[in-house]
Every structure is written in structure tokens, then in C-alpha cells.
Amino acid sequence: MKLGVIGTNWITAQFVAAAQATGAYTLAAVYSRHLATATAFIEKTAPAAAFTDLAAFLASDLDVVYIASPNSLHPTQTLQAVAAGKHVIVEKPMVTTVGELAAIQAAQAAHPGVFVFEAARHVYDPNFTVIQDFVASHPISGASLAYAKYSSRYDAYLAGENPNIFSPAFAGGALMDLGVYLVYAAVAWFGEPEAAQYLPRKLANGIDGAGIARLAYPDFDVTLVAGKTYNSTAPSEIYTGKQTLVFDSPGELNRVVLQDGSGSHDLTMAKAKNPMQDEARAFAEIIEQGDTARARAAMALAAKVHHVMAQLRQSGDIHFTNDPE
Secondary structure, X not given: OEEEEEXXXXXXXXXXXXXXXXXXXXXXXXXXXXXXXXHHHHXXXXXXXXXXXXHXXXXXXXXXXXXXXXXXHHHHHHHHHHHOOOEEXXXXXXXXXXHHHHHHHHHHHHOOOOOEEEEOHHHHOHHHHHHHHHHHOOOOOEEEEEXXXXXXXXXXXXXXXXXXXXXXXXXXXXXXXXXXXXXXXXXXXXXXXXXXXXEEEEOOOOOEEEEEEEEEOOOOEEEEEEEOOOOOOOOEEEEEOOEEEEEOOOOOOOOEEEEEOOEEEEOOOOOOOOOOHHHXXXXXXHHHHOOHHHHHHHHHHHHHHHHHHHHHHHHOOOOOOOOOO
């Protein structure tokens, strides 16, 4: 399939490498606001056409578009790509409001031959499935999921700059970045919570640099810890009676260990070196096979996730520049 990408940062390069490793994609076009940026990206990845006009980019001979622009641009660019008849893989978060979600669902319904995927890469990790299967077969007593990494752009913010990932104009912050990995994991493993509350630690501009969320289920609670202003080595854990399933961040999933009275049992599955390869392969299979059922299931999970994200953002009183009045 001919792949076009919007965005030229490190995550786009990683996705292109993952896509090429599957053998299902060929990089065909790169869109950037600046020609020099697009050209530099092409030089370090693969031969492709460079575009600075989005309409021309979407009108070119592409099968699928990968979107990795700033968060606030994801919904509009997704709608434009769907209208152009392109399959879309959009980085998380796909949307920042449920209204944007509804617009994408309506656009997809109007173009039934077009698939839209949110690139929640960890959902396609084999160790994510290991945990999902474990949860499905055990009574759950509770869970604590953590993902905190000191952002490479936080020093710039502290120096008085306004990097996208910490900007209200681009829907930045811990919840919308690392937090969405945690919400995806919780919703996929435990279902939608009865209630969701977020307690953010806000920066001076109102964006959450870190925060703690509580998801309430009928018989247990799940705690989520997300941060972009510090590094954490805390494990994530799922509790079931005397047993505890221990793993690193749901966004990484490098090791899964079951601890009980008899010791530790390693349940880790081998996975691709590039963490985006499993999702790239899954998306290619769905598109090439026209697997509407899998595509709908992925979108249904995304919809549940973003309804929870909306609750968390509202409870944390987090506002972005482009929020509806």
C-alpha cells in the first residue's frame, strides 16, 4: 500500500520503519508545512514525494495516511483524509472531545470503504493480549497503572518556550499524551468504569504536567498515574486475591510477571523490536482483507476510551484553546 505521512518528527520516522518492516507499505508522500523539513525527512527514511499543500497531498496517489501532527490538528486532518477516500491511521489522541469523535464516526459512515484507526500501539502488543486474557479469567481486586517519563520538551517549557506537547493551543499535557495509554489499557482490560475522576498537577499555563486518575468499577478501583515532568520506575500491577500481575508501563510492556505464594512466573511474550510494528501489521491486514468487523471493534474501543477521557478532562478542569464554547 502507498503510505503518506503528515508530520516529520521521531514518531513518524519510527512508524515508517515499522510499516516498511511489515512489507505491506511503501512510503509515497510526506506532508510538512516546510519543504526543507519534508525533504530532510525523506532523505533519512525512504524516497517519496514532498508536499507543503495538504489538499494536493491528499489528492495524490495514496492508499493510507498516517497522521502524527500536534494533537489539536488530528480531528480536522482525519476528516479531510476520509473525505479524500484515504484510510487513516491517526496518532493518539485521535480526538480531544466527544464532538470530534462523533464527527469522525459520521464521516466514516458516509465513506464505508474507508477505515480509520487510532494508533494506540500497545493494544496490538502480544503482551497486552497476555494481560487481557489473564484479566478475563481471574476475579479482579483492583489495579494500579503508571506511565511517567520526563519529556524531552519540558526543559524548553521551563526555559520559557511553548512546545506543542505543553501547549493549550495544541491540546498538550500528561493526560492527552501518556494518560491515553493508561485509559486504553483500563477500558480494554476492565471495561468502561462507572465513574472517572482526574486530579491534575497543572503547570502555569493550565496544562497538566502530571496527574492521578481514579476509575471506579462495581467491585474494585483502578488508579492511573501519568506524568511528563518526572521519570518513574514504579511498576504497574493488577490484583487478584493472593496473586499480583506485575508489568512495566502499559505503554511499554516489556515484561509481564505473575507473583503468587509459589514465586514469580514470567508470562512475557516475544515481540518486535520496533514497538509500532505489530500495530502497522494489524492495520495492513484489516485494510487488505477488508475486515470490517475488526475495524469496527477497534473504533468501538476508541470511542469508549474517548468518552472516559472526556470525563477525566472535565473533572480535572483542563481546557484547550480550540474547545467548543
